Amino acid sequence: MTFATRLLTTLTESGQLCVGIDPHAGLLATWGLPDSAAGVREFGLKTVDAVAGRAGIVKPQVAFFERHGSAGYAALEEVLAAARAAGLFVIADAKRGDIGSTVDAYGEAWLSPGSPLEADAMTAYAYQGLGSLRGVLDLAEQHGKGVIVVTATSNPEAVATQTAVRSDGRTVAAGIAAEVATLPGTGGLVLGATIRLGDYGIAPESLAGIPILAPGFGAQGARLADLSALFEAAAPQVAAHVSREILGAGPDGIVAAIDRAQAELRALPSVGGAA
Numbered sequence: 001m002t003f004a005t006r007l008l009t010t011l012t013e014s015g016q017l018c019v020g021i022d023p024h025a026g027l028l029a030t031w032g033l034p035d036s037a038a039g040v041r042e043f044g045l046k047t048v049d050a051v052a053g054r055a056g057i058v059k060p061q062v063a064f065f066e067r068h069g070s071a072g073y074a075a076l077e078e079v080l081a082a083a084r085a086a087g088l089f090v091i092a093d094a095k096r097g098d099i100g101s102t103v104d105a106y107g108e109a110w111l112s113p114g115s116p117l118e119a120d121a122m123t124a125y126a127y128q129g130l131g132s133l134r135g136v137l138d139l140a141e142q143h144g145k146g147v148i149v150v151t152a153t154s155n156p157e158a159v160a161t162q163t164a165v166r167s168d169g170r171t172v173a174a175g176i177a178a179e180v181a182t183l184p185g186t187g188g189l190v191l192g193a194t195i196r197l198g199d200y201g202i203a204p205e206s207l208a209g210i211p212i213l214a215p216g217f218g219a220q221g222a223r224l225a226d227l228s229a230l231f232e233a234a235a236p237q238v239a240a241h242v243s244r245e246i247l248g249a250g251p252d253g254i255v256a257a258i259d260r261a262q263a264e265l266r267a268l269p270s271v272g273g274a275a
């Protein structure tokens with residue numbers, strides 16, 4: 001089964017929430033955990049426990065584990081393995097990109113079956129050309145995994161770069177989206193929930209069948225209740241990502257926070273809720 005089929009099926013069967021695993025120093029303190037590799041390990045494993053059976057997707061943010069060096073990576077390996085063992089769809093937010101021969105190695109790290117860092121999908125940059133990701137896309141296709149390409153991000157600083165017009169007349173973001181659309185099954189898009197797709201020249205109807213990872217809900221200001229209005233025809237393909245807003249509820253409140261977010265998403269008409 002392809003990555004797209006797997007992720008879109010997960011959205012239908014387990015709801016559209018993707019819970020971030022971002023052990024910020026401040027959140028570790030809220031959780032009563034040390035700002036150390038042991039702390040991020042426990043934070044990650046407890047988050048996996050809370051998500052399992054309540055939502056279908058997690059997105060560990062690699063940076064917060066990397067802060068702790070090799071011990072942080074060991075912690076991340078355990079969190080990834082626990083999430084996959086719990087049946088969760090795991091997106092490693094590693095945001096890698098480089099010339100093809102180098103980016104291939106990133107693909108092997110995050111998408112090879114049996115790799116200590118194995119995930120179901122990874123995030124990647126295509127600013128060196130989507131062709132630079134060819135080897136990773138091939139590897140992903142071989143193993144039913146996915147490459148979610150950073151396209152139009154949730155942070156305001158990115159607008160000038162991502163709306164710049166390429167030599168083919170498309171914005172950078174729309175160009176990437178159109179190229180990823182030629183990779184059905186293996187490619188996905190990062191499209192921030194804080195932006196308007198129209199401002200980037202991206203038509204929701206052009207994204208049919210492509211899984212979308214949408215960060216920006218909660219702490220960055222976007223509202224889950226607006227998902228249908230933001231993504232229109234593409235709304236059912238969206239994994240609505242929330243990290244700080246849910247994790248900030250602490251170890252005693254995280255389950256209720258996940259349930260609340262799921263209920264809010266399930267109530268949306270265009271994503272399978274009330275008509």
Ligand SMILES: O=c1ccn([C@@H]2O[C@H](COP(=O)(O)O)[C@@H](O)[C@H]2O)c(=O)[nH]1
Pocket residue numbers: 020022061093152153154155190191192215216217218219220241242243244245
């Ligand atoms: O455009 C992007 C791409 C990635 N992110 C990542 O998503 C989460 C957002 O966390 P919140 O706490 O829910 O704001 C974080 O890991 C970012 O690195 C993004 O925000 N925007």
